[in-house]
Amino acid sequence: MRFLVCVKQVVDTSKMEVDPNTGRLNRNNANSIINPLDLHALEAALALRDQVGGTVTVLTMGPPQAEHVLQYAVSMGADDVYLATDRAFGGADTLATSYTLAAAIRKLGSFDLIFCGQESLDSNTAQIGPEVAAMLSMPDVSGAVDISYEREGYITVRRQLSDEDEVLEMKLPALITTAESLNRPRYPSVLGIMKKDHVEIHKLTSADLDVDPSRIGLTGSPTRVKQVRPVVPPKKENLRIEGKTTDEAVDLLCTAMQKIHVI
Ligand SMILES: Cc1cc2nc3c(=O)[nH]c(=O)nc-3n(C[C@H](O)[C@H](O)[C@H](O)COP(=O)(O)OP(=O)(O)OC[C@H]3O[C@@H](n4cnc5c(N)ncnc54)[C@H](O)[C@@H]3O)c2cc1C
Known part of the structure; x- marks a missing residue:
């Protein structure tokens, strides 16, 4: 089976800085990490690959420095990694981000299962997973706490609602966003750590993707951050x-x- 995992490079919130003039996050390599909740998405894909065979592809959209989150994914066991990076993608809100990720996924071919983390540490809208699924016209379940592959062509997912559990069966291809309690992400292996420095990080620019330029980056973003204020205790x-x-x-x-x- 072909699995794809979307991971985001996020600012380590313990060192988060916001530019007071533009309201944008100051993202630089020194204070960026892989979004912790995405490790659960990656672990879910790796565990299923180990069970049924196949490949795990990891995709991120971000600045060139986002390479190091892909290297981390390789050290955990990802097979191949893609970085969608272009100045034209900058300043994207959730809609433009999902549009770009969906276009990149289409470009990479068909996948049986796509995984996203539940939400990001720095913007935490939890919108990307369901938006990408909608753009790729596939079903999705958010907040999976258990995943099992029992019937060919289908995936069974349990999620926790406020006062009950729901078990759903989805026809593949499908998208799942993973809850933190789903699994314990594995540590990078020695082999993976050796591989990560030599892995080829495939770059995708807007020219590589079949995208409408008016739907990417700042131009394609219908929302704007007007002001960012510190919370006054x-x-x-x-x-x-x-x-x-x-x-x-x-x-x-x-x-x-x-x-x-x-x-
Ligand atoms: C109104 C508004 C304006 C914004 N303006 C800017 C801006 O000007 N500049 C800027 O840098 N950011 C901006 N952002 C932040 C940017 O939109 C988000 O970083 C991006 O849309 C992802 O949303 P999220 O972080 O809420 O992801 P969530 O929906 O919380 O993330 C869920 C999952 O989706 C996947 N995912 C999310 N983002 C990516 C990614 N980039 N690549 C791969 N997988 C991903 C991960 O698996 C993640 O766990 C803005 C956000 C909003 C709401």
Whole structure:
């Protein structure tokens, strides 16, 4: 079977910086990592490949530095890796990102199963997976907590809803976004670590893809970040309530709470 995994290079949130003038994330190699939730998507694909045979292709759209997340995927066991990179892809919102990823996937041929992480660490809209599936006209299930391949041409997926589990069977080809509890991502192997420095990272530019230039990058993005503001932590104040009796203390407490609109 042919598996494809979409992974995103994200800013390590412990070192995240936002350009106050443009509202954009300051992405540079030093503070970028593979989106942690995408490791679960990659593990799911690798485990299925180990079970039924086939290949795992990994795709990312990002700047040239995103190469190192693909190398990490190779060290975990990915067979081949693709980087969709072009200035024209820059500034994409979720719609333009999904459009570009879907075009890249079409270019790479047909896949039986496509995996995405549940959401990214830095924009976390969780929109990309379902949007890519819609653009490729395939079914999708989000937040898989269990995946099994029991019947040829179909995949069984369990997902957790707020108060119940749902088990769905999807006809392949299909897309799955994976929950964190699905599996424990494997560590890179020694062989994988040796392979990652020599692997060929295939680049895809807008010229390689059959894309409408008005639907990619900033031009193709109907949404804009107008402003980014740091969250101001609520001001803390200590209030000491003293009363001669318990009833008096309770009255004083209630009055104080009414003043600060707690009750
Ligand atoms: C209004 C708006 C404006 C934006 N403007 C900009 C901007 O100007 N510049 C900018 O750099 N970013 C911008 N972004 C962020 C950019 O849109 C997102 O990084 C991108 O669309 C992915 O969305 P997400 O991070 O929410 O992914 P999610 O939907 O949360 O990710 C789910 C999964 O999709 C896959 N995935 C997501 N992104 C990629 C990718 N690039 N390659 C491969 N797989 C992927 C991964 O498997 C991931 O786990 C903007 C976002 C919004 C909402």
